[in-house]
Amino acid sequence: MSDLLQVRDLHVKFVTPDRTVNAVNGVSFDVKRGETLGILGESGSGKSVTLRSILRLHPEHRTRWGGSIKLEGDEILTMGRSALSDLRGQRVAMIFQEPATAFDPVFTIGHQIAETVRRHTGKGEADSWKRARELLEMVRIPSPAQRLKAYPHEMSGGMRQRAMIALALSCNPALLLADEPTTALDATVQIQVLLLIRELQREFNVGVIFVTHDIGVAVEVSDRIGVMYAGKIVELAPVEQMVDAPRHPYSRGLLASTVHDGMRGQRLEAIPGAPPDLAEVPTGCSFAPRCKFVQPSCVARPPDLRDVGGSHLVRCVLADALEASVAA
Amino acid sequence: MDALMPREDRGGPAQPLLLAQGLRKHFPVPGGLLGRSGKVVRAVDDLSLSVAKGETLGVVGESGCGKSTVARLLIRLIKPDRGTMVLDGDPVDEPHGITINELRRQVQMVFQDSYASLNPRLTIAETLAFAPRAHGLPASEARARVRDLLDKVGLDPENYAGRYPHELSGGQRQRVNIARALALRPRLIILDEAVSALDKSVEAQVLNMLVDLKTELGLTYIFISHDLNVVQYLSDRVLVMYLGKIVELGSVEAIYGNPQHPYTRALLSARPSMEPRRRTKEAPIQGDPPNPIDPPSGCRFRTRCPFAEDVCARVEPPLADTGAQAVACHMRVAGSGHSKAAAP
Numbered sequence: 001m002s003d004l005l006q007v008r009d010l011h012v013k014f015v016t017p018d019r020t021v022n023a024v025n026g027v028s029f030d031v032k033r034g035e036t037l038g039i040l041g042e043s044g045s046g047k048s049v050t051l052r053s054i055l056r057l058h059p060e061h062r063t064r065w066g067g068s069i070k071l072e073g074d075e076i077l078t079m080g081r082s083a084l085s086d087l088r089g090q091r092v093a094m095i096f097q098e099p100a101t102a103f104d105p106v107f108t109i110g111h112q113i114a115e116t117v118r119r120h121t122g123k124g125e126a127d128s129w130k131r132a133r134e135l136l137e138m139v140r141i142p143s144p145a146q147r148l149k150a151y152p153h154e155m156s157g158g159m160r161q162r163a164m165i166a167l168a169l170s171c172n173p174a175l176l177l178a179d180e181p182t183t184a185l186d187a188t189v190q191i192q193v194l195l196l197i198r199e200l201q202r203e204f205n206v207g208v209i210f211v212t213h214d215i216g217v218a219v220e221v222s223d224r225i226g227v228m229y230a231g232k233i234v235e236l237a238p239v240e241q242m243v244d245a246p247r248h249p250y251s252r253g254l255l256a257s258t259v260h261d262g263m264r265g266q267r268l269e270a271i272p273g274a275p276p277d278l279a280e281v282p283t284g285c286s287f288a289p290r291c292k293f294v295q296p297s298c299v300a301r302p303p304d305l306r307d308v309g310g311s312h313l314v315r316c317v318l319a320d321a322l323e324a325s326v327a328a
Numbered sequence: 329m330d331a332l333m334p335r336e337d338r339g340g341p342a343q344p345l346l347l348a349q350g351l352r353k354h355f356p357v358p359g360g361l362l363g364r365s366g367k368v369v370r371a372v373d374d375l376s377l378s379v380a381k382g383e384t385l386g387v388v389g390e391s392g393c394g395k396s397t398v399a400r401l402l403i404r405l406i407k408p409d410r411g412t413m414v415l416d417g418d419p420v421d422e423p424h425g426i427t428i429n430e431l432r433r434q435v436q437m438v439f440q441d442s443y444a445s446l447n448p449r450l451t452i453a454e455t456l457a458f459a460p461r462a463h464g465l466p467a468s469e470a471r472a473r474v475r476d477l478l479d480k481v482g483l484d485p486e487n488y489a490g491r492y493p494h495e496l497s498g499g500q501r502q503r504v505n506i507a508r509a510l511a512l513r514p515r516l517i518i519l520d521e522a523v524s525a526l527d528k529s530v531e532a533q534v535l536n537m538l539v540d541l542k543t544e545l546g547l548t549y550i551f552i553s554h555d556l557n558v559v560q561y562l563s564d565r566v567l568v569m570y571l572g573k574i575v576e577l578g579s580v581e582a583i584y585g586n587p588q589h590p591y592t593r594a595l596l597s598a599r600p601s602m603e604p605r606r607r608t609k610e611a612p613i614q615g616d617p618p619n620p621i622d623p624p625s626g627c628r629f630r631t632r633c634p635f636a637e638d639v640c641a642r643v644e645p646p647l648a649d650t651g652a653q654a655v656a657c658h659m660r661v662a663g664s665g666h667s668k669a670a671a672p
Contacts, residue, residue, distance in 0.1 A: 042527035042528065042529065043498075043527055157391075157616065158616040186390035186391055186554070186616070186617060187554065187556070187598045187599065188390065188594055188595060188598045188611070188612065188613050188617075188632075189390075189616050189617075191598040191600070191608055191611045191612070192614065194608075195610070195611055213527065213528070214600070215528070215602070216601070216602055217600055219601070219602050219603070219604050220601065220607060220608065239604040240604050240605065243602065253529060254528055254529060257528055257529050257531070258528050258532075258557075259531075259532070259557045259558050259560075259561045260557050260602060261557070263561055264560060267536060267539075268532040268536050270529060270530075270532035270533040271532070271533075272533070274497050274499065274530065
């Protein structure tokens with residue numbers, strides 16, 4: 001099966017008169033149809049910038065792109081205006097963290113979904129409303145016929161997020177981008193939405209990129225997880241591998257510093273320091289200043305993303321040595 | 329000087345540090361004729377709790393359950409409609425008790441938004457010295473206290489005292505907020521989602537620091553969070569809230585090891601599993617929490633509860649002691665009329 005999305009050596013730079021931010025510094029990954037890639041990272045790691053680049057949502061005049069993003073063979077970074085607006089919503093859809101701000105507050109949910117259906121499928125007025133209703137049923141919104149007439153503020157957070165998923169899937173996209181879609185939701189609602197996304201993904205056979213800062217959420221939805229740090233993927237592995245045997249010191253630190261069952265009374269293994277300033281292009285490994293295994297070679301040049309076997313990629317000179325210490 | 333010394337323990341270790349009885353706060357809902365819709369948000373309804381000296385009481389619940397309102401009531405940022413509070417034997421805001429100012433000296437709070445909590449025009453040193461100066465500490469001593477406070481929260485005084493809030497990272501700002509909370513040497517600190525906005529690697533640093541400070545300074549914490557894992561890590565006892573009411577209260581072992589209320593169970597099993605081979609198959613409960621403006625009659629959880637029966641709609645379940653924990657559920661009250669309850 002060929003890849004749905006190919007990202008190769010993506011660089012994203014934001015340039016203003018005062019300052020340049022190197023937000024993404026060489027990210028490569030593939031996504032297949034029917035697969036969920038989780039991208040895990042802390043604030044400022046470049047995970048959302050990477051995701052938004054796939055729809056070219058960054059302001060054109062301040063953004064410098066490098067590398068390539070191909071959807072089913074079509075290059076997105078050089079795409080013209082009309083191809084781009086066909087891409088957005090129809091071939092690639094996105095759901096956001098805050099559905100309250102993603103919907104237009106002055107139109108009903110039904111109006112907004114029906115409008116999208118009309119724009120991308122050319123259906124008539126009646127057919128597009130019918131489709132909107134089916135979509136609300138599909139995301140299990142109770143009494144969908146009434147909910148079509150509701151304004152975004154009349155719905156609860158969980159219902160709005162369901163409506164946003166309905167909107168995103170309204171044109172059968174090949175790829176769904178999810179930017180922390182459950183972060184603002186309550187725990188008992190979050191799990192419902194995660195299960196819904198997982199189920200609809202299977203049903204629609206859509207590729208999903210799910211960006212989150214929450215390891216538990218990433219593990220719950222992803223087939224593979226990529227961990228980002230300072231604008232680079234530092235580790236990319238099937239989810240089981242990532243949980244059982246993370247190789248990169250940052251991934252390991254992140255897992256160790258995440259509080260879970262049975263850690264009571266233990267001291268947490270915190271990663272010292274804070275992420276680097278992205279104004280500088282790193283000359284060595286970006287994690288080196290915080291890494292307890294740092295060596296002279298780490299600072300000399302940036303390490304490559306290497307395959308350590310079993311589709312497990314690690315950007316660390318010590319990847320093999322660290323495996324031994326996990327086993328020990 | 330009054331502000332210099334930590335307050336003496338008065339009632340001994342067995343006397344609760346803070347007792348709250350029957351706290352209630354209803355917020356009027358604007359709208360309707362002349363702005364009087366007559367509707368109220370029942371944010372906190374007849375809530376009683378006690379905090380023992382030296383313990384950490386965790387408070388969990390979903391948005392709108394009233395957990396932040398409880399925090400604000402306990403420090404009197406808002407005035408309760410009803411209810412009394414006693415701090416180490418002294419009634420609060422009553423003729424023979426202590427004033428609200430005194431309460432706030434002994435009880436301090438740290439908020440979620442580390443940036444909004446700090447005055448952007450004051451340096452860190454000015455922020456930290458503000459309250460001690462206002463309580464009459466001479467400038468030279470206040471400077472010494474600032475250095476001491478910054479040391480305590482792991483920020484180098486030479487490097488950080490002169491900086492402004494926007495020059496710090498989120499984790500560093502939250503350390504400053506914690507230092508400020510410590511500036512008047514309080515006995516109880518209310519942490520309202522204090523680590524929720526931090527990245528995980530930084531959250532771990534701050535949690536470790538909170539544990540250290542508690543031991544070093546003999547503090548008591550009320551730790552409010554939506555993150556069940558962090559609450560479990562830090563708390564001795566845990567209070568679970570739903571729509572302004574306590575549904576379950578007990579030791580951390582009892583609440584996490586043997587939860588009794590269907591809501592507590594749902595909340596705990598809604599946590600992501602961290603086990604890719606055994607993923608959650610089904611959500612423990614459906615729907616969203618109802619609007620606290622018109623909470624359901626009887627048991628407020630009944631609209632989402634898989635075990636709800638007639639009695640749950642008619643009668644509000646009392647918070648009943650079951651031994652290890654207190655639970656507000658008809659299934660746990662003998663003779664309540666629920667088919668799963670024991671015979672009277």
